[in-house]
Amino acid sequence: MGRTAAEWSAPPKFPATHYVDSRLYTDEAIFNEEKEKLFRPSWIIACHESELPEAFDYRLFTHPAGVPLIVVRGDDAKVRAFYNICPHRGNTILYDPSGNAKRMTCIFHQWSFDTRGNCVDITREEQGYQHRVSKKDVGLREVKCEVAYGGFVWVNLLDDCVPLREFIGGALDILEPYMQEPMELFHFHKAHVRTNFKLWHDTNSEFYHDYMHYFNRITGMLQPGYFERKYTPFPNGHATVGSMQIQYDKYEGSKERAVGWPKMARGGWYMVDLFPGMTYNLRTSVMRIDTSIPLGPNEVLIEFRGLGLKRDTAEERAQRVFDHNTIWGPFGRNLHEDLLGVTGQGRAMRKGTDSRWVLQGREENSTIHDEVGMRHYYAEWSKRMGRPAYDPY
Amino acid sequence: MIKSEQRQAIEELVYRSCLALDTITTHSAEIKRDMVWLDHDKKGMETLFTNLPKHNSDHSPLTRHATVYTVDLAGSEANVVSALQVFRTQLDGGATELFAVGRFHDTVKLDGSTAKLVKRVVRLETRQLGYGYHVPF
Numbered sequence: 454m455g456r457t458a459a460e461w462s463a464p465p466k467f468p469a470t471h472y473v474d475s476r477l478y479t480d481e482a483i484f485n486e487e488k489e490k491l492f493r494p495s496w497i498i499a500c501h502e503s504e505l506p507e508a509f510d511y512r513l514f515t516h517p518a519g520v521p522l523i524v525v526r527g528d529d530a531k532v533r534a535f536y537n538i539c540p541h542r543g544n545t546i547l548y549d550p551s552g553n554a555k556r557m558t559c560i561f562h563q564w565s566f567d568t569r570g571n572c573v574d575i576t577r578e579e580q581g582y583q584h585r586v587s588k589k590d591v592g593l594r595e596v597k598c599e600v601a602y603g604g605f606v607w608v609n610l611l612d613d614c615v616p617l618r619e620f621i622g623g624a625l626d627i628l629e630p631y632m633q634e635p636m637e638l639f640h641f642h643k644a645h646v647r648t649n650f651k652l653w654h655d656t657n658s659e660f661y662h663d664y665m666h667y668f669n670r671i672t673g674m675l676q677p678g679y680f681e682r683k684y685t686p687f688p689n690g691h692a693t694v695g696s697m698q699i700q701y702d703k704y705e706g707s708k709e710r711a712v713g714w715p716k717m718a719r720g721g722w723y724m725v726d727l728f729p730g731m732t733y734n735l736r737t738s739v740m741r742i743d744t745s746i747p748l749g750p751n752e753v754l755i756e757f758r759g760l761g762l763k764r765d766t767a768e769e770r771a772q773r774v775f776d777h778n779t780i781w782g783p784f785g786r787n788l789h790e791d792l793l794g795v796t797g798q799g800r801a802m803r804k805g806t807d808s809r810w811v812l813q814g815r816e817e818n819s820t821i822h823d824e825v826g827m828r829h830y831y832a833e834w835s836k837r838m839g840r841p842a843y844d845p846y
Numbered sequence: 847m848i849k850s851e852q853r854q855a856i857e858e859l860v861y862r863s864c865l866a867l868d869t870i871t872t873h874s875a876e877i878k879r880d881m882v883w884l885d886h887d888k889k890g891m892e893t894l895f896t897n898l899p900k901h902n903s904d905h906s907p908l909t910r911h912a913t914v915y916t917v918d919l920a921g922s923e924a925n926v927v928s929a930l931q932v933f934r935t936q937l938d939g940g941a942t943e944l945f946a947v948g949r950f951h952d953t954v955k956l957d958g959s960t961a962k963l964v965k966r967v968v969r970l971e972t973r974q975l976g977y978g979y980h981v982p983f
Contacts, residue, residue: 504876504877512876549875550875550876551876551877638877638879639879639881640881641874641876641879641881642874642881642973642974642975643973643974644974644975644976644977644978645974645976646976665902666902667897667900667901667902668901704897705893705896705897706890706893706894706897774881774882774885778882778883778885782883782884783883783975783978783979784870784883784884784978784979784980784981784982785978786897786901786980788978789901789903789977789978789979789980790901790903792976792977792978793902793904793977794902796976796977
């Protein structure tokens with residue numbers, strides 16, 4: 454029996470921790486607040502070290518708080534990050550998304566900077582400034598930067614941020630045994646989708662939606678061990694998902710992921726969801742990393758990375774690429790379904806649709822269809838935002 | 847020198863093949879690498895299509911449009927480069943938008959005025975494909 458408008462709008466008959474107000478996904482003011490309160494203080498993955506193999510290699514990254522960044526390897530091999538904003542007239546310094554630059558020179562007036570952020574040239578300096586300006590006072594804005602947890606380049610915009618290790622809070626310990634060997638990136642693409650960034654993170658934080666994926670049902674849900682996989686919450690809103698043995702050969706056209714991963718059991722699969730919008734996803738032969746860059750309440754750019762081992766032979770790498778593409782590439786079986794799912798949520802929850810609540814009420818002893826991963830995320834969201842997710846106003 | 851009937855046969859083959867489909871590659875300006883996004887042999891492609899009804903999709907149809915640019919004869923084979931545009935039409939309302947651009951790099955076997963497609967590599971320029979698609983170009 455359908456419900457009336459009043460019944461539809463009434464809070465769900467769950468504890469307040471087990472649902473959220475849909476307006477969390479559409480409100481412009483909440484979105485702007487999220488950028489400041491969630492993303493600006495958080496450590497964010499900007500790229501992987503293998504994207505910067507040589508001195509002076511750089512990579513551009515738009516921080517989820519909105520700041521354009523340059524991540525660059527210096528002459529001393531250290532990776533640093535700076536605003537991609539010229540201190541002179543606020544222009545973009547580097548345009549190509551990656552490259553090699555001994556000097557980073559703004560095209561506007563040719564002010565030039567080295568890879569340590571020093572201003573090294575001001576054109577017609579003496580004539581214009583008559584010693585009133587010192588180059589040391591117009592260096593680039595540097596942001597905190599660390600290479601860690603599998604060779605990923607982490608950045609933080611705050612001068613007084615918490616240490617990266619404290620931010621992670623042990624959530625990546627589950628993957629430490631599998632990140633001892635150097636990895637190398639082989640896949641990168643971005644997906645621009647009309648949905649809220651939290652909905653993408655929700656999808657990575659619950660497995661009940663395996664009903665949407667034929668591949669996951671046949672290789673996972675119908676196999677032994679699936680319903681024993683467990684969520685473990687960690688401080689700061691992070692959560693992990695334990696492993697099982699995925700039967701990849703049960704899907705026609707797929708086969709056992711024989712190339713494997715060092716120290717990982719056959720068919721293993723671990724996930725780590727990091728607040729406020731990143732995911733480590735190690736599925737036997739491939740490491741996938743998602744980084745969400747919110748563009749608006751109902752608009753997100755997701756960066757997808759696929760990695761193998763640096764020591765891969767050509768044959769091993771080809772197999773990892775094949776395994777990746779089967780489900781996770783832009784033409785993969787699962788990624789399209791996941792992105793379609795959150796796009797559908799974005800469509801149904803956009804402003805004015807009278808969507809009211811999102812339920813997160815499944816309790817199954819923290820096992821795979823329990824929605825504790827999402828509940829844990831929104832508890833942290835509520836704390837940082839100073840608004841309960843079930844009643845944000 | 848390629849004969850006009852051979853060129854005509856090749857063009858017809860490329861245009862007909864827009865109704866069917868292989869390997870999809872692209873170059874990432876971000877990570878300065880060539881990437882393979884899909885690579886199947888004939889059997890793999892058949893399986894991919896056989897499995898389609900078991901998967902969820904929005905079922906928005908694609909329209910492929912190709913224009914043959916160059917045909918270079920090499921013995922009994924020709925290397926053919928064509929421009930490709932792929933359009934996607936939404937089921938609800940029928941709005942059409944450009945989905946991707948790229949090129950077909952085809953190897954075509956010639957036997958008199960008969961042309962057979964031996965190999966196709968789809969080289970995409972477009973790397974942002976929104977929520978993606980299950981069906982290759």
